[in-house]
Amino acid sequence: MSRIGVFICHCGENISRTVDVERVAAQVGTLPGVAFSTDYKYMCSDPGQGLLKKAIQEQRLSHVVVAACSPRMHEKTFRKAVESAGLNPFLCEMANIREHCSWVHEDRDEATAKAIEIVGMMVERVKKNRVLPTITVPVTKRSLVIGGGIAGIQAALDIADAGHEVVLVEREPSIGGHMAQLSETFPTLDCSQCIMTPKMVDVANHPKITLYTYAEIEQVEGYIGNFQVTVRRKARSVDEDKCTGCGICMTKCPQKKIPNTFDRNLGMRPAIYVPFPQAVPNTPVIDRENCTKFKTGKCGVCQKVCGPGAVDYEQEDRLIVEPVGAIVVATGFDLYSIEEKPKGSAIKGYGEFGHGKIPDVIDGMTFERLASASGPTGGKILRPSDGREPKQIVFIQCVGSRAREKGISYCSKICCMYTAKHTMLYHHKVHDGQAYVFFMDARTPGKSYDEFWRRSIEEEEAVYIRGMVSRLYQKGDKIVVMGSDIAVGVQVEIEADMVVLATAVQPQKGADTLAQKLGISYDKYHFYSEAHAKLRPVECATAGIYLAGACQGPKDIPDTVSQASAAAAKVMTLFAKDKLEREPIVARVREAGCVGCFYCQKVCPYGAVEEKEIRDRQGNLVKVVAYVNPGVCGGCGTCQATCPSKSVELDGYTDEQIVAMIEAL
Amino acid sequence: MTSRNTLSYAYYPGCSLHASAGEYDLSTRELFRKLGIGLTEVPDWFCCGATPAHNVDELLSLSLCAKNMELAEKVGGDLAVACAACFSRLKTTQHVLSENDVKRKQVEKAIDAPVPMKGNVKHLLDILARDLGLDRLKQAVTKPLAGLKVACYYGCLLTRPTDVPNLDCVEAPTIMEDVLKAVGAETVAWSHRLECCGANFTLSRPGVVIQLSHAILDSAKEAGADCIMVACPLCHGNLDIRQEEIEGVYDTRYAMPVFYITQLVGLATGLGADKLGLDALIVNPMPLLKEKQLL
Ligand code: SF4
Numbered sequence: 010m011s012r013i014g015v016f017i018c019h020c021g022e023n024i025s026r027t028v029d030v031e032r033v034a035a036q037v038g039t040l041p042g043v044a045f046s047t048d049y050k051y052m053c054s055d056p057g058q059g060l061l062k063k064a065i066q067e068q069r070l071s072h073v074v075v076a077a078c079s080p081r082m083h084e085k086t087f088r089k090a091v092e093s094a095g096l097n098p099f100l101c102e103m104a105n106i107r108e109h110c111s112w113v114h115e116d117r118d119e120a121t122a123k124a125i126e127i128v129g130m131m132v133e134r135v136k137k138n139r140v141l142p143t144i145t146v147p148v149t150k151r152s153l154v155i156g157g158g159i160a161g162i163q164a165a166l167d168i169a170d171a172g173h174e175v176v177l178v179e180r181e182p183s184i185g186g187h188m189a190q191l192s193e194t195f196p197t198l199d200c201s202q203c204i205m206t207p208k209m210v211d212v213a214n215h216p217k218i219t220l221y222t223y224a225e226i227e228q229v230e231g232y233i234g235n236f237q238v239t240v241r242r243k244a245r246s247v248d249e250d251k252c253t254g255c256g257i258c259m260t261k262c263p264q265k266k267i268p269n270t271f272d273r274n275l276g277m278r279p280a281i282y283v284p285f286p287q288a289v290p291n292t293p294v295i296d297r298e299n300c301t302k303f304k305t306g307k308c309g310v311c312q313k314v315c316g317p318g319a320v321d322y323e324q325e326d327r328l329i330v331e332p333v334g335a336i337v338v339a340t341g342f343d344l345y346s347i348e349e350k351p352k353g354s355a356i357k358g359y360g361e362f363g364h365g366k367i368p369d370v371i372d373g374m375t376f377e378r379l380a381s382a383s384g385p386t387g388g389k390i391l392r393p394s395d396g397r398e399p400k401q402i403v404f405i406q407c408v409g410s411r412a413r414e415k416g417i418s419y420c421s422k423i424c425c426m427y428t429a430k431h432t433m434l435y436h437h438k439v440h441d442g443q444a445y446v447f448f449m450d451a452r453t454p455g456k457s458y459d460e461f462w463r464r465s466i467e468e469e470e471a472v473y474i475r476g477m478v479s480r481l482y483q484k485g486d487k488i489v490v491m492g493s494d495i496a497v498g499v500q501v502e503i504e505a506d507m508v509v510l511a512t513a514v515q516p517q518k519g520a521d522t523l524a525q526k527l528g529i530s531y532d533k534y535h536f537y538s539e540a541h542a543k544l545r546p547v548e549c550a551t552a553g554i555y556l557a558g559a560c561q562g563p564k565d566i567p568d569t570v571s572q573a574s575a576a577a578a579k580v581m582t583l584f585a586k587d588k589l590e591r592e593p594i595v596a597r598v599r600e601a602g603c604v605g606c607f608y609c610q611k612v613c614p615y616g617a618v619e620e621k622e623i624r625d626r627q628g629n630l631v632k633v634v635a636y637v638n639p640g641v642c643g644g645c646g647t648c649q650a651t652c653p654s655k656s657v658e659l660d661g662y663t664d665e666q667i668v669a670m671i672e673a674l
Numbered sequence: 675m676t677s678r679n680t681l682s683y684a685y686y687p688g689c690s691l692h693a694s695a696g697e698y699d700l701s702t703r704e705l706f707r708k709l710g711i712g713l714t715e716v717p718d719w720f721c722c723g724a725t726p727a728h729n730v731d732e733l734l735s736l737s738l739c740a741k742n743m744e745l746a747e748k749v750g751g752d753l754a755v756a757c758a759a760c761f762s763r764l765k766t767t768q769h770v771l772s773e774n775d776v777k778r779k780q781v782e783k784a785i786d787a788p789v790p791m792k793g794n795v796k797h798l799l800d801i802l803a804r805d806l807g808l809d810r811l812k813q814a815v816t817k818p819l820a821g822l823k824v825a826c827y828y829g830c831l832l833t834r835p836t837d838v839p840n841l842d843c844v845e846a847p848t849i850m851e852d853v854l855k856a857v858g859a860e861t862v863a864w865s866h867r868l869e870c871c872g873a874n875f876t877l878s879r880p881g882v883v884i885q886l887s888h889a890i891l892d893s894a895k896e897a898g899a900d901c902i903m904v905a906c907p908l909c910h911g912n913l914d915i916r917q918e919e920i921e922g923v924y925d926t927r928y929a930m931p932v933f934y935i936t937q938l939v940g941l942a943t944g945l946g947a948d949k950l951g952l953d954a955l956i957v958n959p960m961p962l963l964k965e966k967q968l969l
């Protein structure tokens with residue numbers, strides 16, 4: 010016979026205002042199997058939990074029901090308390106008499122009656138609860154970091170410095186990401202390359218980091234602590250071990266006129282190339298689409314000139330399987346490109362801003378390359394069309410961002426600051442030039458940020474015009490920018506030499522495909538979703554996968570680095586234990602009843618159902634049944650609802666328990 | 675009723691086409707007859723309220739359009755509209771009423787009839803480019819407009835408002851150019867094709883109109899256009915009828931004929947000047963058409 014203890018919480022006044030808690034306690038005290046019942050003002054408080062523990066010991070309770078708020082809120086709290094008093098935590102259940110009762114009813118008598126019924130159901134249910142053993146799974150203490158921008162680099166270094174192995178996978182031929190493209194960084198104006206390249210070198214030299222550049226994630230299997238990740242190393246056509254990085258192949262390659270994407274197509278590069286001189290690794294890659302050898306079979310110059318014989322036209326993609334325990338996703342962002350308005354997309358585009366048609370209308374990242382000392386102009390601000398120095402320059406903010414009717418409603422967060430920075434860089438380099446900025450609001454919440462923005466106006470003489478540009482057009486060699494100044498209420502027309510658009514931050518292309526491989530969720534813009542916006546901002550809902558940087562939403566460098574370190578800390582927390590404890594609320598197959606239809610396998614969203622062979626003593630195959638891998642099972646119960654022969658049940662939510670609840674009504 | 679081979683529409687000319695823009699009406703009817711597209715004028719149609727009504731009272735403006743749509747249903751088929759302002763209002767009404775049940779009920783009460791939602795509101799351009807199709811349009815050409823450089827002028831209404839599913843991309847439409855290229859003309863790339871001509875102010879603030887229309891004429895001229903093509907009687911009024919006045923104010927000379935879309939397409943299909951109402955244009959197009967050997 011069970012000895013059930015029932016504890017009714019007042020929740021301050023939240024429950025007791027509508028529910029007569031004393032009457033509930035008295036009433037449920039009379040139910041068969043209930044040995045003890047009481048009420049208390051705050052059950053979750055320290056004295057409340059103390060009361061619970063004391064009662065378990067003194068009354069020799071076998072089961073516990075806490076009637077209080079939602080189990081989402083405090084189930085863990087009470088199960089822990091029960092455990093510390095010596096009972097199995099899964100012999101404790103919560104009856105929700107707040108959200109399900111006091112908060113939604115006004116009539117005290119009726120609410121009290123309903124509360125009694127809710128508690129009564131849980132009393133019947135808890136009688137059928139089984140002792141569930143905590144599940145432990147081993148942890149592979151290696152981690153995978155996807156993306157070699159500043160977020161991935163920071164996370165990889167932090168984890169590796171803590172002594173754990175890291176596999177860093179980057180899609181491009183070099184790590185560095187967008188930060189390597191930037192000129193100076195706000196709000197301190199230190200040179201991006203100067204603070205970035207040492208970190209890149211650290212990554213390459215770190216004994217605990219395996220770096221795969223020019224590589225992509227092919228497949229992800231497994232679960233927290235035990236992932237198997239297949240990485241596709243794309244054929245570089247250059248042997249990384251042999252190549253010394255002398256660069257002679259690049260100088261001799263006859264193909265020289267390929268737009269340099271790292272320089273936003275402002276310069277040219279050969280078919281065998283490194284994206285930029287400070288690239289890590291400093292091993293070239295052959296762009297097979299543009300290489301004469303691959304297109305026509307002729308040429309082969311690079312192979313001839315390469316001393317160590319590193320050029321290998323036969324090289325093929327290689328697949329490598331890496332076992333890891335945790336994954337950090339740091340795939341970063343891309344800029345919304347006006348010229349490539351996606352066909353059939355909800356994004357409407359800015360056809361009238363002339364981007365892609367008027368050569369001197371460029372985007373913010375292109376301006377970064379113009380302003381960068383390592384860029385195509387050596388840091389001089391020159392117009393792409395004729396190489397002249399622009400004397401009047403117009404910056405337009407919020408291009409794409411915050412424009413619901415265009416399809417993107419979010420704020421891209423970094424543009425106010427980088428435009429302010431651009432006006433400064435421009436003024437430093439073109440002393441007699443004038444910068445204008447069309448803006449909607451200036452949003453600069455960050456340490457030393459507002460001061461920086463004000464400096465661009467007060468000291469660097471940028472003219473800020475509050476209002477949007479309606480359109481712009483080429484007139485001779487000028488670009489006429491038409492807009493309005495809503496502060497003064499007049500129409501403005503500026504004849505500019507160059508226009509820089511602060512285009513919206515978007516997730517990387519293919520973010521959705523990667524998310525599907527990883528089994529993580531994303532929002533309608535394809536930014537990855539965190540498990541909880543406030544309390545779990547770096548974790549995915551899928552256990553063991555963490556987020557860092559702009560793949561989760563627009564972020565500046567300080568925020569990105571902070572989040573990367575946070576993600577690394579989460580990984581280290583996970584690696585601090587040898588075994589992982591998981592809630593034992595998982596499905597279990599009754600093999601005798603299973604007919605092997607595998608409907609459960611089809612519906613399982615976690616891919617937890619495996620096949621298991623049943624053999625007799627002679628080793629003959631009797632049948633194949635389903636097996637739920639407890640390490641993978643998410644405890645959703647979909648299989649239970651699907652199974653035609655009622656052979657799979659979710660522990661903690663068995664049919665027996667549910668029926669007992671219904672019958673108690 | 676749109677069947678495989680025969681296209682036919684309920685035709686809503688709107689007030690202008692029965693008054694100042696008679697040549698637009700005439701050329702539309704002639705061109706469509708030539709192309710074998712049926713047009714049946716909506717019986718008893720009345721003003722859609724175009725620019726003033728929606729500024730005064732939304733319910734009034736929606737009801738005026740809805741009533742016309744109800745009358746059009748008696749003819750059946752999609753509604754063909756020539757004037758950009760009527761088109762914008764009718765299209766907006768259809769969109770608003772299909773999205774908003776409360777407003778639709780109010781309007782239905784006001785016009786004391788259900789609002790028909792099946793038929794589409796279509797601009798003539800849409801019918802030429804999509805329903806008939808550019809290929810069939812090409813086949814109908816007997817006299818390609820070779821050598822004629824045209825500035826296609828959309829104005830501000832043809833592709834707006836932005837939140838209503840519309841004729842073409844709001845900011846970078848190509849439908850006029852597509853149609854004109856199909857009939858053999860050359861189109862110029864110019865900056866002011868989507869600019870407003872000031873239509874709303876044509877009576878109250880002519881100064882505004884002169885300034886805006888001047889910028890449009892100037893830009894077309896600079897781009898090397900021989901003429902401008904419009905799809906709206908209000909734009910036409912400002913660019914054609916006021917052209918001399920604008921030339922006077924800015925002390926310049928354009929002599930830039932302003933055609934309706936149906937007049938140019940009509941020319942290419944072999945219709946004569948009399949059938950297209952070319953004599954009704956204020957800036958005389960004859961010298962240009964003769965020079966290009968199109969007449
Ligand atoms: S094979 Fe020729 S074209 Fe191709 S990368 Fe080598 S040198 Fe360049």
Ligand code: SF4
Pocket residue numbers: 598602603604605606607608609610634635651652653654655656657
């Ligand atoms: S659905 Fe049920 S019977 Fe079918 S395989 Fe799964 S557990 Fe076995």
